[in-house]
Amino acid sequence: MVFIGGILSNIVTFVKTFLGPSVAFKVALGGSSNNSATPITQSEEVKSPSETSSATSVSEEAISNFISQVSSLVKLVDSRDIVELQLKQLDCEILIRKKEALPQPPAPAPAQAPFIQSYHVPSIQSNAPPPPALAPAPTPIQTPAPSPAAAKSADLSLPPLKSPMAGTFYRSPAPSEPAFVKVGDKVQKGQVLCIIEAMKLMNEIEADRSGTIVEVVAEDGKPVSVDTPLFVIKP
Amino acid sequence: MESEAPDRSLLLLAGKSNEENDVAKVLKDNNTLQLRKNGEEVEVILPSEVETPFEDDAFRIGEYFNSLSTKRFGRLLIYSPKLSSTHDVISQNNSDLPVGTVCVADVQLKGRGRSSNLWQSPKGCLLFSFSIQMEDGRVVPHLQYVVCLAMTEAIKAICLEKGVPHLDVRIKWPNDLYLGGLKVGGILSTSVYRSKKFYVSAGVGLNVGNEKPTTCLNAALKRVNCLSCELKREDIIAAFFNKFENLYDVFLKQGFQALEELYYQTWLHSGQRVIVQERSDDQDQFVQNVVTIQDNMLRCTKRGVHQISTVKSSIWKSVAERYAGDFGGAFGCF
Numbered sequence: 293m294v295f296i297g298g299i300l301s302n303i304v305t306f307v308k309t310f311l312g313p314s315v316a317f318k319v320a321l322g323g324s325s326n327n328s329a330t331p332i333t334q335s336e337e338v339k340s341p342s343e344t345s346s347a348t349s350v351s352e353e354a355i356s357n358f359i360s361q362v363s364s365l366v367k368l369v370d371s372r373d374i375v376e377l378q379l380k381q382l383d384c385e386i387l388i389r390k391k392e393a394l395p396q397p398p399a400p401a402p403a404q405a406p407f408i409q410s411y412h413v414p415s416i417q418s419n420a421p422p423p424p425a426l427a428p429a430p431t432p433i434q435t436p437a438p439s440p441a442a443a444k445s446a447d448l449s450l451p452p453l454k455s456p457m458a459g460t461f462y463r464s465p466a467p468s469e470p471a472f473v474k475v476g477d478k479v480q481k482g483q484v485l486c487i488i489e490a491m492k493l494m495n496e497i498e499a500d501r502s503g504t505i506v507e508v509v510a511e512d513g514k515p516v517s518v519d520t521p522l523f524v525i526k527p
Numbered sequence: 528m529e530s531e532a533p534d535r536s537l538l539l540l541a542g543k544s545n546e547e548n549d550v551a552k553v554l555k556d557n558n559t560l561q562l563r564k565n566g567e568e569v570e571v572i573l574p575s576e577v578e579t580p581f582e583d584d585a586f587r588i589g590e591y592f593n594s595l596s597t598k599r600f601g602r603l604l605i606y607s608p609k610l611s612s613t614h615d616v617i618s619q620n621n622s623d624l625p626v627g628t629v630c631v632a633d634v635q636l637k638g639r640g641r642s643s644n645l646w647q648s649p650k651g652c653l654l655f656s657f658s659i660q661m662e663d664g665r666v667v668p669h670l671q672y673v674v675c676l677a678m679t680e681a682i683k684a685i686c687l688e689k690g691v692p693h694l695d696v697r698i699k700w701p702n703d704l705y706l707g708g709l710k711v712g713g714i715l716s717t718s719v720y721r722s723k724k725f726y727v728s729a730g731v732g733l734n735v736g737n738e739k740p741t742t743c744l745n746a747a748l749k750r751v752n753c754l755s756c757e758l759k760r761e762d763i764i765a766a767f768f769n770k771f772e773n774l775y776d777v778f779l780k781q782g783f784q785a786l787e788e789l790y791y792q793t794w795l796h797s798g799q800r801v802i803v804q805e806r807s808d809d810q811d812q813f814v815q816n817v818v819t820i821q822d823n824m825l826r827c828t829k830r831g832v833h834q835i836s837t838v839k840s841s842i843w844k845s846v847a848e849r850y851a852g853d854f855g856g857a858f859g860c861f
Contacts, residue, residue, distance in 0.1 A: 456720050457664030482721065490668035491701050495718045495725065518664060 362386060452509055452521035453500055459490035461510040461522065471512075473523075477505045485523055488516065503527040535568040536610050538630075539577065543592045543602040548573075550603055550625055559623045560605070565615055581608060584650060586631050587761050594765030600627035600657065600775075601768035607632045613656040614639040618717060618728035621658050629657040631764065638732060639715055651737030653760040656730035657768075659775075661718075667725050669783040671702050671716045672790060674729050677771035678704060678712065679793050682744070682758075685766050691756035694747055697795040704733065705795055709742045731767070735760050 369377045369388045379386040455461070463471040463486055473485050484496045485505075507524040510516050538560055540551035554560060555571045562569055574588075586606055595601050603625055605616060610632040617630050632655075635648040648654050661667050675698045682696050696706050704712035712733035718725045734743040735758055745757045777785050791797060 455664075456723075456725070457667060459668070484719075491671070493668045493671055493716050493718065495667070495720055498719060498721045500722075 450506070450524050450526055452507075453485070453497075453523045453525060455488060455510070455516045455518060455520045455522050456497070457488055457490055457495060458517045459488040459493075459495065459515070461512065461514055461516045461520075462487040462489060463508070463512045473505050473508075475505050475508055479503065479505060479525065486510075497522065499523075499525060501525055501527055535570045536562065536607055538569050538571045538610075538616070539574065539588075539604075539606045540571060541574050541588050541592075541604045541606065543595060543604075547603040547625075554623070560616070560620050562611070562615055562619060564619055565611055567611060585633055587759075590759070591631075591761040591765050594762055595768060596765075597627070597768045597772045600772050601629045601765070603628045605630040609634045609636070611635070611637040612639050613654055614715065614717070614728055614730040617656040617658050617730075618719070618726075621719065621726040621728060622721065624658050626658060626660050627768075629655050629764075629768070631655045635732075639717075639730060648732060649737055649739075651735060651743065653731070653733040653735050653763055655764055656728050659727040659729060661725040661727055662723070664720075664725065666778070666782065667718060667727065669778070670727060670729065671714055672698075672783065673774050673778050673786065674714050674716065674731065674771065675702065675704065676786060676790055676793060677767055677774050678714070678731060678733065680770040680774070680789075681763060681766035684770065685758060685762055689756060689758070689762075691748060691753055691758070692751045694744055696744075698790070698793050699795055706742065706744065706747055711741075711743060733763065735763060 365377065365379070365386070366388055369390065376387070376389045379388075463473075465472065465487065472487075473479055473483075479485065479499045479502065481499050481502045483499045485499050486497050488495045488497060503525040505523055506526045509521040509523060516522065540555060540560075542548040542551050551573060555573055558571075560569055560571050585608055588604060588606060591604070605628065607613075607616075607630070610616065610630075612635060613630040613632050615637075617624070617628065631653075632648075634650055635652075635654045638648050638654065659670065661670065679696050679698060682694055685691075686693050694706060696704050696711065699705050699710075702714040702716075703710055704714070712731065714729065714731050716727055716729045718727040720726075734741075736745045737743050738746045748756055748758070774786060783790075
């Protein structure tokens with residue numbers, strides 16, 4: 293069970309890296325989803341092959357299979373008019389939910405409860421290119437985490453790069469151009485990460501340290517305030 | 528208009544006093560000034576190294592410095608007869624330049640506009656960009672209003688000083704200058720946030736003496752039968768910095784509120800019927816209202832205006848994002 297949890301949190305990181313920005317998602321264990329308040333506009337049940345649930349003898353191959361199945365599920369959800377997809381099999385449950393299905397985050401998020409918000413991923417026009425290899429997920433989390441929340445706290449321990457001003461957050465230099473950076477990119481201190489536009493004044497925000505982008509917190513095209521977290525960079 | 532960017536852009540570095548001339552020498556000796564992002568080469572020279580004199584209608588550096596009375600702004604000049612963009616010179620070298628360094632060009636081939644717009648500017652236009660460093664992100668967006676205001680105030684002061692008829696140049700929110708219903712100039716500011724500082728490049732283009740394709744300041748003076756009274760670029764830019772330095776000090780010490788009244792007197796929107804697009808409470812929807820602009824309307828909306836356009840022609844649009852609360856009201860909720 294705990295092991296599966298570790299895998300799942302790896303998958304979260306992996307799929308986020310893989311598909312990046314197109315969808316927001318959440319993985320819960322044992323059907324203990326606590327998002328019952330969210331209306332499910334459209335759902336689709338998918339049977340998964342039996343080996344994904346054989347938790348007692350999970351081989352690397354099985355994990356790899358599982359990851360590729362999850363990633364194709366995410367792609368499926370992303371390509372269709374599905375807002376939310378919930379998949380249950382034995383003690384494993386996967387919930388893929390697009391950002392349209394997420395409740396609006398409360399404006400002043402209390403320190404211990406920004407969990408849902410931290411899964412917000414901005415949308416961009418195109419999907420990230422497919423990863424070179426599917427096998428072990430390229431994740432910074434080494435020890436199996438008991439739950440996604442614990443996995444998240446690893447990221448939360450890193451101080452995010454915050455917005456120095458109020459304005460609109462843009463991930464790319466122009467609407468038709470690719471984003472400055474995406475999750476997984478290595479960045480150098482001084483590299484431009486985003487633009488914040490305030491009353492037609494374009495402000496390029498540079499990385500305050502070198503490292504790897506582990507999370508893009510703010511959403512493309514949405515307003516941000518002073519001190520709104522924008523990126524998490526792992527040194 | 529079709530001319531290509533020169534292989535190497537000539538940049539002449541000159542200072543108002545020995546102090547700035549020393550800085551100019553260091554910048555040249557260290558080969559500091561570059562236009563790497565453009566893939567352009569620059570050739571930097573000092574006044575003592577000018578071999579062939581510039582053309583008669585080139586920017587007159589001596590006249591400019593004689594009229595300049597500032598302590599910080601405009602005292603180090605980077606002049607070029609022909610340049611891709613003064614904005615690029617300042618923005619790509621901003622960290623290495625003293626605050627207030629100005630770049631002036633006679634002709635600009637790829638002047639910067641918003642949304643990657645490029646402007647070609649023939650002779651007769653006053654084209655310059657200058658460097659500013661700021662620390663408070665809440666006031667950075669308002670800087671462009673101060674730049675607009677400094678320019679309208681400068682034109683006012685020169686007309687008065689030279690005894691020529693008043694030119695009623697007005698600000699079209701947020702960054703254009705209009706005379707008699709036609710655009711005569713624009714302001715573009717960009718900034719880079721680096722090591723807890725905003726390195727701002729503020730650029731101004733003002734049509735002083737070129738009548739084509741629309742109008743210019745001197746054409747307006749001709750129309751009121753003032754044939755001998757032409758405004759000169761050197762006088763205008765010097766007056767601009769003289770005004771800007773004072774307005775900027777007020778702006779930093781007291782906030783934009785202290786300049787609001789002057790701003791309202793100078794913009795062209797008072798009394799206009801406009802459509803205001805405002806963000807709704809959930810931030811994702813827009814609400815449209817038709818309102819008449821009152822001078823105090825900048826303080827009136829709750830969430831901040833997303834877009835404004837005139838009822839008849841939708842000429843002007845603006846994007847101001849939910850400033851209410853962030854800027855203490857001043858322009859906060861435009």
